[in-house]
Amino acid sequence: MPVRFSLFFFAKDTGQYLKGVLRGFPQSTLVFVRQLPEPLTEGNFPTPPDPPADVWLLEYRQDLPALDRIIEEILQQPEHPAIFLYLAQADTQTLLKALRLGVQECFIGQIQTEEFSQAIQRLQRWRQRLKDGDTTKIAALLGCKGGVGVSFLAVNMAQSLAASISDPVLLMDLDLNNSDIDSLLDIKPRYTILDVIDKFDTIDPQYLKDVVHSRESGLDVLPGPPRLEDRELVRAPIVQDILHYIKAQYMYQWLILDLGDTLDEVTIKSLEVADLLVLILELTIPALRDAKKLLEILPILEIAPEKIRLVANCFNPAFCVSVQDGEKYLRRELSGTLRCDRQEAVQSLNEGVPLVELYPSHRLSQEINQITQKLFCQDRQNGNQTGRWARLKNLLQWRRAS
Numbered sequence: 552m553p554v555r556f557s558l559f560f561f562a563k564d565t566g567q568y569l570k571g572v573l574r575g576f577p578q579s580t581l582v583f584v585r586q587l588p589e590p591l592t593e594g595n596f597p598t599p600p601d602p603p604a605d606v607w608l609l610e611y612r613q614d615l616p617a618l619d620r621i622i623e624e625i626l627q628q629p630e631h632p633a634i635f636l637y638l639a640q641a642d643t644q645t646l647l648k649a650l651r652l653g654v655q656e657c658f659i660g661q662i663q664t665e666e667f668s669q670a671i672q673r674l675q676r677w678r679q680r681l682k683d684g685d686t687t688k689i690a691a692l693l694g695c696k697g698g699v700g701v702s703f704l705a706v707n708m709a710q711s712l713a714a715s716i717s718d719p720v721l722l723m724d725l726d727l728n729n730s731d732i733d734s735l736l737d738i739k740p741r742y743t744i745l746d747v748i749d750k751f752d753t754i755d756p757q758y759l760k761d762v763v764h765s766r767e768s769g770l771d772v773l774p775g776p777p778r779l780e781d782r783e784l785v786r787a788p789i790v791q792d793i794l795h796y797i798k799a800q801y802m803y804q805w806l807i808l809d810l811g812d813t814l815d816e817v818t819i820k821s822l823e824v825a826d827l828l829v830l831i832l833e834l835t836i837p838a839l840r841d842a843k844k845l846l847e848i849l850p851i852l853e854i855a856p857e858k859i860r861l862v863a864n865c866f867n868p869a870f871c872v873s874v875q876d877g878e879k880y881l882r883r884e885l886s887g888t889l890r891c892d893r894q895e896a897v898q899s900l901n902e903g904v905p906l907v908e909l910y911p912s913h914r915l916s917q918e919i920n921q922i923t924q925k926l927f928c929q930d931r932q933n934g935n936q937t938g939r940w941a942r943l944k945n946l947l948q949w950r951r952a953s
């Protein structure tokens with residue numbers, strides 16, 4: 552499918568150069584070309600004809616606040632064109648400033664054929680995703696009672712997922728009564744969800760990326776409030792806004808939430824936004840009773856039964872209720888069971904490394920990998936889609952290398 556470009560530039564030479572670049576690509580059609588007036592204001596920016604082009608290729612100058620405002624305004628429109636910025640030269644600060652505006656691509660200096668052609672391919676995937684209405688999927692892990700392994704599984708499933716797909720995964724600790732994801736991953740958090748709440752009015756993808764803790768494995772982590780008394784600051788409406796924001800940005804293919812085991816306002820609002828609710832239980836009589844109560848309450852809270860999956864943790868056929876009896880009692884199928892291996896689980900806790908990373912070939916790790924694939928990937932063929940942050944990272948890596 553051809554890609555329609557509008558071209559905007561300040562310097563005539565730059566205009567000629569960019570026209571040449573576009574002509575070199577048979578997939579691109581140039582539908583509108585304008586030299587930008589100097590000084591540029593929001594009032595004298597040329598209006599391209601309808602229907603809008605697929606991409607605006609725009610010469611960017613970082614000292615023009617009017618240009619930033621114009622870009623922001625364009626990107627806020629529902630069916631906006633993608634924006635590719637061209638900078639004759641740029642330092643990392645300028646590049647970051649440009650990317651923070653939410654543009655799709657930045658090109659600096661001489662544009663390489665390969666680089667531009669990859670950008671066009673990414674653009675076509677991006678347009679396809681917009682057409683499909685794709686967004687970050689949210690999976691919420693909720694325990695039927697305390698201590699059933701929600702945090703352990705949130706960390707391990709998130710890590711397992713991040714290792715198996717090319718996009719990064721975000722793990723967020725929303726267990727306000729017992730935020731311990733940071734200690735499970737041996738993170739000394741500089742930032743937590745409180746920082747996101749604090750700056751939510753002016754949040755942009757780069758700020759979010761700055762505050763999350765990035766593990767090398769592709770797992771990003773946003774820890775919960777550091778002190779119990781801070782949980783008052785984490786209110787349901789702002790949590791819901793944050794989740795909607797992350798969903799819409801599509802920086803991550805998946806966002807995994809540790810919701811603990813309490814149904815409060817924050818968990819309920821989170822469950823409303825979540826695409827998948829993974830209810831963690833044990834095949835013991837008390838845990839099954841609690842799970843049943845929860846399964847009765849969830850429809851009353853208008854949580855669609857289709858998005859609920861059940862996982863039985865710490866399963867030992869020698870003394871647990873059988874899977875068959877458990878399913879009969881709950882009147883629902885289990886997505887799977889996970890064995891109990893205290894020694895390795897405790898070692899992974901003490902090391903602050905997820906079990907699936909510390910002992911990848913251990914049987915429990917393999918079971919976690921399998922169930923993660925089943926829960927998160929089975930219905931999704933698009934495991935190699937690239938989110939915005941993956942592209943930003945590629946770009947920064949490319950900048951560093953050049």
Ligand SMILES: Nc1ncnc2c1ncn2[C@@H]1O[C@H](COP(=O)(O)OP(=O)(O)OP(=O)(O)O)[C@@H](O)[C@H]1O
Pocket residue numbers: 694696697698699700701702703704726729811812864865866889890891892893894896897900915
């Ligand atoms: N499959 C397993 N095999 C062995 N140990 C496990 C398993 N799953 C979890 N554990 C261990 O059980 C303990 C409780 O797990 P975890 O803290 O994840 O539970 P939780 O549901 O998050 O509890 P809380 O209600 O305190 O938040 C931890 O020590 C963890 O390592």
Ligand SMILES: [Mg+2]
Pocket residue numbers: 701702703726729731811
């Ligand atoms: Mg926990």
